[in-house]
Amino acid sequence: MRLYHHPISGHSHRVLLFLALLKEPVELIEVDILCGEQKTKEFLELNKFGQVPVLDDDGIVVADSNSILVYLAMKLKRHDWLPADPLRAAEVQRWLSVAAGELAYGPAAARRIKLVGDRAVSDEIMRRSQALLAVLDNELGSLDWLVADRPTLADVALYSYVARAPEGNIDLTDYPYVQAWLYRIESLEGFVPFVKTPINLTAAYA
Known part of the structure; x- marks a missing residue:
């Protein structure tokens, strides 16, 4: 398997994290998204939307991080x-939708703004981020994991951008159950960290 990725992409990291947790070997091919390599003709043949990550599994090409997670779990029969x-699968899908929605337009958007420049994060993005973290903290107040009694794709899909939310100046201090959940994921065998970017943070997550 080949994974086209970039180290600062949380979408890429969630796939890399899942492969590491599964102990599945993969060839990593870095796409220089900062120089626009994802918009070249060659890459657009892999993903017409010009986005990483993309998985090439011996000629079977799967784009979109959440789709890749589902593909790998189903192919490898990792129930x-x-x-x-059906109910548990639907609950996982709900959180995959959150990863593509509230997470992408909340903490991930805030981080992206700080990565590309020193603009202020809008009040709307801050509100979205805080609302999502409040829901997560409430859910995790009585649960170790988001869906089952063990980690699932739901946890993998949300981890990367929640862990690096402080890079978008989203403070995690008021969400102790979220912080405990992050540490549980980081304690899993095979865990690989998401790169920390050199941003002058005003909110810290160690």
Whole structure:
């Protein structure tokens, strides 16, 4: 398998993290998104939207990070990560939708703004981020993991951008259950960290 990725992309990291947790070997091909390599003709043949990550599994090409997670779990028959039970599977899908929605337009958007320049994060993005973290903290107040009694794709899909939310000046101090959940993920065998970017942060997550 080949994974086209970039180290600062949280979408890429969630796939890399899942492969590491599964102990699945993969060839990493870095796409220089800062120089626009994802918009070249060659890359657009892999993903017409010009986005990383892309998985090439011996000629089977899968784009979109959440789609890749589902593909890997189903191909490898890892029902521990993507439950076969219809209700549990639906609950995982709900959190995948959150990863593509509230997370992408909240903490991930805030981080992206700080990465590309020193603009202020808008009040709307801050509100979205805080609302999502409040929901997560409430959910995790009585649960170790988002869906089952063990980690699933739901946890993998949300981890990267929540862990690096402080890089968008989203403070995690008021969300102790979220912080505990992050540490649980980081304690999993095979865990690989998401690169920390050199941003002058005003909110810290160690």
